Amino acid sequence: MTGSKAKQLNCQEALRKVFDFVDGALEGVSLVEMRTHLATCRHCFDRAEFERLLKARMARLKANPASGELRARVQSLIEGG
Amino acid sequence: MSLTDEERREFSDVVLPLLDEMHALAVHLCRNHSVAEDLVAETVMRACENFRELRDRSKVKPWLFRILTNAFFSSCRKQKTRQEVSYEEVQGEDDAGSFSLFQQLSHPFLLWWGNPEREFTNKLMDEDIRRALAELCEDHRVVILLSDVEGLSYAEISESLDIPIGTVRSRLARARSMLQRKLWRCAQEMGFGVSRRRSRQEALKE
Structure with a gap:
C-alpha cells in the first residue's frame, strides 16, 4: 500500500468492485475507498447489502450434514488405507 | 503407498472435520444423495492415497475440494453427462456479470412502497435457490x-x-449473473416485476 492514496470512487467503479467487497477480497486502500463510497451513496449501499444478503442465503445451503452411514464408511476407508 | 498409523491418525484429524462440507458440496454437484456419498468416499480414498503430497496442512480444504471436483468432472466425462453451456449462458458470457437481480427488483423512486429486494430475499426458499443452481x-x-x-x-x-x-x-x-437471471424468473413467478410495477404505478395515479 506504500504510496497509494484513497481516491473517491464513482458509482460505476464501486459497482465493479461490489462482489470483491461482498466476498471479502478487498483490502487496504481499495477497501477504504469502497467503504467511503458506500457510506455516502444510498444506491450502491443498497446494492452491496442485497448481494451480501443473497450470499448469506446461499450459505444456508451448506447445512447438509453427512449421514452416520457415510461417516462410518469413510472411517473404515481411512482405517483400511 | 499405504499410510503409517501416525499418518492415518493425522489424516483422520484433518479430513473428518471437513466431511460435512465435502458432503454439502457433493450433494449440490451431484443432486443425488447416494451418488454424492460415493463421490465423497472416492474423494477420501484418493486423498488418503495422496496425503503425503499435501505439504501445507493449512491448505487441506482447497486440496480436498480439488480432489472432489476433479473426481466429479471426471465422472461426468465418463458418463458424458457434463452439461453443455446453454445458449442462454453463452449469451451471458458476452455481457459477463452484467445481469443484476437488484436492478430488476429495486425501485428507489417507490421507497414508500417498501423494499422489494429485501422482500424477495425473505420470500426466497432454499428450494428456489437449489433449483436455480441446478440449472x-x-x-x-x-x-x-x-x-x-x-x-x-x-x-x-x-x-x-x-x-x-x-x-x-x-x-x-458470469455464474452469479446467470444465477440471478434464473432467480429473476423465480421472482417474476412470485409476482415481482412488471405486473407489480404496473399496479404500483396505477395506484400512484389514483
Missing part, C-alpha cells in the same frame, strides 16, 4: 458453491479449481 452448467455451479456455500476465498477457489485468480473472478461474475 447452471457445472463450471458455473462449482465456482458459486465454492464461494458462496463453502465460503472459500478467491485464492482457495483458485487452488481448488487450478485456475488463476483472475479467472475465478470472471467465472464467478
Whole structure:
C-alpha cells in the first residue's frame, strides 16, 4: 500500500468492485475507498447489502450434514488405507 | 503407498472435520444423495492415497475440494453427462456479470412502497435457490458453491479449481449473473416485476 492514496470512487467503479467487497477480497486502500463510497451513496449501499444478503442465503445451503452411514464408511476407508 | 498409523491418525484429524462440507458440496454437484456419498468416499480414498503430497496442512480444504471436483468432472466425462453451456449462458458470457437481480427488483423512486429486494430475499426458499443452481452448467455451479456455500476465498477457489485468480473472478461474475437471471424468473413467478410495477404505478395515479 506504500504510496497509494484513497481516491473517491464513482458509482460505476464501486459497482465493479461490489462482489470483491461482498466476498471479502478487498483490502487496504481499495477497501477504504469502497467503504467511503458506500457510506455516502444510498444506491450502491443498497446494492452491496442485497448481494451480501443473497450470499448469506446461499450459505444456508451448506447445512447438509453427512449421514452416520457415510461417516462410518469413510472411517473404515481411512482405517483400511 | 499405504499410510503409517501416525499418518492415518493425522489424516483422520484433518479430513473428518471437513466431511460435512465435502458432503454439502457433493450433494449440490451431484443432486443425488447416494451418488454424492460415493463421490465423497472416492474423494477420501484418493486423498488418503495422496496425503503425503499435501505439504501445507493449512491448505487441506482447497486440496480436498480439488480432489472432489476433479473426481466429479471426471465422472461426468465418463458418463458424458457434463452439461453443455446453454445458449442462454453463452449469451451471458458476452455481457459477463452484467445481469443484476437488484436492478430488476429495486425501485428507489417507490421507497414508500417498501423494499422489494429485501422482500424477495425473505420470500426466497432454499428450494428456489437449489433449483436455480441446478440449472447452471457445472463450471458455473462449482465456482458459486465454492464461494458462496463453502465460503472459500478467491485464492482457495483458485487452488481448488487450478485456475488463476483472475479467472475465478470472471467465472464467478458470469455464474452469479446467470444465477440471478434464473432467480429473476423465480421472482417474476412470485409476482415481482412488471405486473407489480404496473399496479404500483396505477395506484400512484389514483
